[in-house]
Amino acid sequence: MYVHGEAWTIKELFVLPNEYIYWSIQIVMYPFMTGLVAGAFVLSSLYHVFGIKQLKEMARFALVFSFALLPVAMLPLQMHLQQPQRGIEVFMTPHFTSAIAAFGIVFSTYGAIVASEIWFVYRKHLVRTALALRNRANKRISEKIQSLIFNALTLGVYDISERALHQDEKAVKVLAGIGIPVACFLHGYAGFIFGSVKANALWMTPLMPVIFIMSAIVSGIALCMLTYIVVMEIRKFLAARKNAARLTHQTKEEIKGIEINVIKMTAKYLLFFLIFAISLELLDLIFRGYTAVKTWDILRSVIYGKDFTDIFILQYGVGNLLPFILFLLPGLTVRRTLIGVILVLFGVFMMRWNVVIGGQSFSLTFAGFMHYHLPIIPDSIETFKEGLFGALLVFATPFVLFWILNKVFPVFGIEESH
Amino acid sequence: MITRRKFLKNTIAGIAGLALPAAGAEIVSPRKLFAARNDTISGPNVRWAFLVDTYKCVGCGLCVKACKLENEVPYDANVTRTWVERYVLTKDGRIHADSPKGARDGFTTSKIDLGEGRFHDIKKEDIDKAFFVPKLCNQCENPPCVQVCPVGATYQTADGVVLVDRKWCIGCGYCIMACPYGVRFFHPVYHVAEKCTFCYHRITKGLKTACVQACPFGARMVGNIKDPNDPVSRIIRTERVSVLKDEYGTRPQVYYLGISREVI
Known part of the structure; x- marks a missing residue:
């Protein structure tokens, strides 16, 4: 007889009998993946709407990637439901009246x-x-089969005159x-x-x-940059091989030139949104400490005590400050960017x-704590879905989808794209 | 060739035709049918409320036991619809509280359960005061759990009790997160949200809830707050009662006698 949440929750001090960490890793993945979707799309729109020309190469890429990420925003939600068949x-x-209903x-x-x-x-x-x-x-x-797919995708419209393309x-x-x-x-x-x-x-804060x-846009841009770098490296590798040279339209040096320019430009936007995100998060933290309402005692012991490493070392230190310095140092290289975006x-x-x-790490009694232990080796469907492998499955899916989508909507090497 | 006029005409006719059966469904709304039945105690003159006299509670846990058996919440599962908390305040100003297994087996030791298998023994002479507080669903007038349910599987009846439709709940856990009192959990067998219903199946037939019936000391009472002659209603009106966490704006309907400020 298992109780949902019992497998990964450890209670300390005064915790109510029904309290467990009910929202686990999949609910961490949900805002993370939706954030990537939203961020990738905003990045692509910077070119399409505001006409930021330097982002042209990235825009098309980000758009297709955003589409590949889209179904994955729903996947973690589906996986955490106790009755997934009723998700519909x-x-x-x-x-x-429910926020989820929208x-x-x-x-x-x-x-x-x-x-x-x-x-x-x-x-x-x-x-x-077609x-x-x-x-x-x-x-x-x-x-x-290819012919069938492409003809279906045209939706029966074969007009590619100047005028039609302009309307597009x-x-x-x-x-x-x-x-x-x-x-x-x-994402909001x-x-x-x-x-x-x-x-x-x-x-509970209206800043949430x-x-x-903000952090969604940051993560979306970072993921686009990461994938972009990886794809460009592969293209460089292919271009370097003589027999494959005919397949790509550019030489290795050309690709390299484009790559660093695009990266430098995108990195600027990444930094811009990163500053916004950090400012808001710090504002929230300072405000809570300054107003110090009833709940601050328990929040303080979580933020500055139990979760100190997770929040200040891993999130702010390794995840924000370090990449911030990496991007700001002069002479940005592809390798440094790669490390930066991963961080x-x-x-x-x-x-x-x-x-x-x-x-969920503190009790409603404000006098007890709950510790989350991510299930790694699954021993049931439950610990698979809400464990490390479930999370990895969610994370890997968009890349597979992107690879498939790329067959129909190639992001590189077609000059006729908008 | 279909003209625009014809197209619009057909569309409107189609929508109207589709809407008709839906209108029929409204006419025989199950809620209205249920309300029209008179074999149950409900309707506009009933609003269920609960009264806990903490002075009378001794922490025996018979209420928890009775609840688990009555409502088929697996006996050994570490979740429960109702539970009893123990508060021990020591002379050094510290508050010690626990509720091992929801007090299903009562409080058989003076040691405070700290979780993770650790206990804290308190000497009798160090104690300033100590008391027990039974808890259950507050059947809020403004229930946040009902508000956040994305599919409307949890709802408030006309007589004020919040119920869960086990056939409709998707098990997202949002209601569990939204409850400030921690009364909700996932049922270990049905895998849907589960909560105290004031034994709705009993009270609507004129019976007491299982916990009220099981309490040997009369610490728990259930009644109709709209009936001026109801003992529960009379005590709530005439004596000094309090509720839990009213700062959340939930308007809870479980009233407490003799509660101390340390209780949250």
Whole structure:
């Protein structure tokens, strides 16, 4: 007879009998993954809406990546449900006084926006590929399937005249413009889910949605940079191989030049949002200490005592300060950026961890603590879903999806993209 | 060729046609049907409330035991719909409190349970005061658990009791997070949110709750706050009672006699 939460919760001092860490690693993953989605989209919109030309290369990449991340924002939620087969009820019978009920609407709206934006961006490519495949004689089975997919994706519109393409551009701009507030809403309201829980002393703050949005953008940009660097390294490797040279359009040196420029530009935006995120988090902390309401005693013992390493060493130190210095030092290199963005991602993950797990590490009695022990080796479905491997599964999925999406919507090497 | 006018016409007709059966569902709303039945005690003249006289509680835990058996919460699972807390205040100004296994087996030792298998023994002469506090769902007038349920699986009945629909709960745990009193948990068998219902199946038939019935000292009482002659209602109106955590704006309906400021 297992009680949900008992496997990974250790109670200390006066904790109520029903209290456990009910929201575990998957609920840490949920805001982390949604944050990546929102952040990647905002990054792509910086080019499409505000016309920041230096981000052109990154924008297309970020857009497709954001789409690959999208289904994964829902995966951790689904995995943590006690009745996953009923998850669809949130879409079918939403109870609108609940912050979670809006999920279905916000999520589908956002999904529709990203999907249509990608369609407009890639329309020319889709049409050309579809027509080329259609006119090819003696098609193999794989080509027939390809032809079918591409022809379906054109939605029957084969007009790629100058005028039509110009309209596509307009549509992309509008969609990206609408997408920014929707992406912020998608993630801001993830913050609202936590910030509005009045029973939880650590979560309840109106700053929560804003803090979530800022750190979301930070993490989204960082992940795009990370993936971008990895992909560029692979392309460089391919370009260096003579026989593969024909496949890529650029030489190794050309790629290298583009890479460092894009990275330097994106790093500036990363820093900008990082400063915002840290300022807000510190404001929240200072405000709590200064006002010192009834709950501050227990919060202080969690923040400065039990969770000190997680918050100040891992999140602020390793995850924020260290990459901050790495990016600010002159002569930014690809390798330094790579270390920097990995640390930033780690920092944002720790922030989610400290909010979700930290918020449940003290009792409603304000006189007891709960410690979370992440299940590593799963001994049941429960400890798999809400353990290390469940979290890794969630983290790995978007990369697999991106790899698949990239076959249809190639992010590099097509000059006809918007 | 379909014209715009024809298209709009058909669309409107289609929507109207689809809406008709939905309107039918409204006419035979189960809630109204249930309210119309008169074999149960409910309706506008009933609002269930609970009264705990902490002076009378001795921490025997018979209420917890009775609750677990009555409501089929697995006996050995470390979750419970109701529990009893022990508070021991020592002369050095410290508050010691515990509720081992929710006090299912009563408080058989003077040692305070610190968790992780550690205990703290307090000498009798060091104690300033000590008392027991039974806890259960407060059946709030403004229940945060009902507010946050994303699918409406938890709801408040017309007579004020908050219930969970086991067939509809998705098990997200948001209600558990939202409850400031920690009364909710996941049922170890059904894997959905579970909570104290004031033994709704009993009180609506004129019976007492299992815990009230089991208490040998009359520390627990359940009654209708809207009935001026109800003993519970009379005590709440005429004596000095308090509620727990009213700063959360939940308007709890479990009233306490003799509660001390240390109780949270």
